[in-house]
Amino acid sequence: xxxxxxxxxxxxRSLQELQTRLEAESESYLSxxxxxxxxxxxxxxxxxxxxxxxxxFKQLDLEKLGSKKxxxxxxxxxxxxxQGIELSSSLQGEAEVMFEAISKISEKLEALSRGIESLExxxxxxxxxDIRYICxxxxxxxxxxxxxxxxxxxxxxxxxxRGFTVIQAVQR
Numbered sequence: 001x002x003x004x005x006x007x008x009x010x011x012x013r014s015l016q017e018l019q020t021r022l023e024a025e026s027e028s029y030l031s032x033x034x035x036x037x038x039x040x041x042x043x044x045x046x047x048x049x050x051x052x053x054x055x056x057f058k059q060l061d062l063e064k065l066g067s068k069k070x071x072x073x074x075x076x077x078x079x080x081x082x083q084g085i086e087l088s089s090s091l092q093g094e095a096e097v098m099f100e101a102i103s104k105i106s107e108k109l110e111a112l113s114r115g116i117e118s119l120e121x122x123x124x125x126x127x128x129x130d131i132r133y134i135c136x137x138x139x140x141x142x143x144x145x146x147x148x149x150x151x152x153x154x155x156x157x158x159x160x161x162r163g164f165t166v167i168q169a170v171q172r
Contacts, residue, residue, distance in 0.1 A: 008137045014129045018142070019119045025140040026112040033105040040098040047091055056092040060099065108141065115142035 012018045044060070078093060079086040088094075119142075127147065134146040 006139055008135075010135050010137065012133045012135060013131075015119050015123050015127060015133065018133060018135060019116055019123075022112055022116050022119070022140075022142060026109060026116070029105050029108050029112065029140075033102060033109070036098055036101050036105070040095070040102065043095060043098065047095070051091065060095055108139070111141045118142070 010021075012021075078090050079088050081087075088096075122145075130150055132148040132150050134148060135142060136144040136146075
């Protein structure tokens with residue numbers, strides 16, 4: 001467990017600080033992905049000796065690629081619904097959980113990467129440290145930023161730039 005809130009609102013004074021936070025989050029997920037990938041590799045090498053000819057084992061590579069057809073087939077395998085969770089006692093279930101975890105972490109890494117790229121673009125536009133950034137994050141991923149100038153000079157510059165951008169959009 002990572003101890004982070006699912007939804008957060010944080011106030012930050014610089015885009016660099018926010019970018020550093022997202023990069024740290026990304027590094028954490030990358031580390032988790034590497035650990036699970038190593039565990040999965042060890043699991044597959046051990047399971048191949050005994051189960052290499054079985055259908056469920058042969059299908060694992062396709063599941064790794066995220067095949068929707070196999071996802072539906074997998075859900076009907078040996079998982080048992082118990083209240084709000086699914087239970088399995090098979091090797092297949094163990095492999096499926098590791099593949100699913102890697103897939104979810106990869107999605108999270110892509111979302112974090114998009115957020116970091118967006119921040120780099122905002123820095124190129126010239127947003128600086130005279131602005132307070134109120135950031136909405138879901139599971140560590142930046143979803144929205146409220147730009148709040150801290151003084152009258154920044155407010156005037158931001159209002160002009162925003163107005164200028166709107167005029168440009170209307171002229172198109």
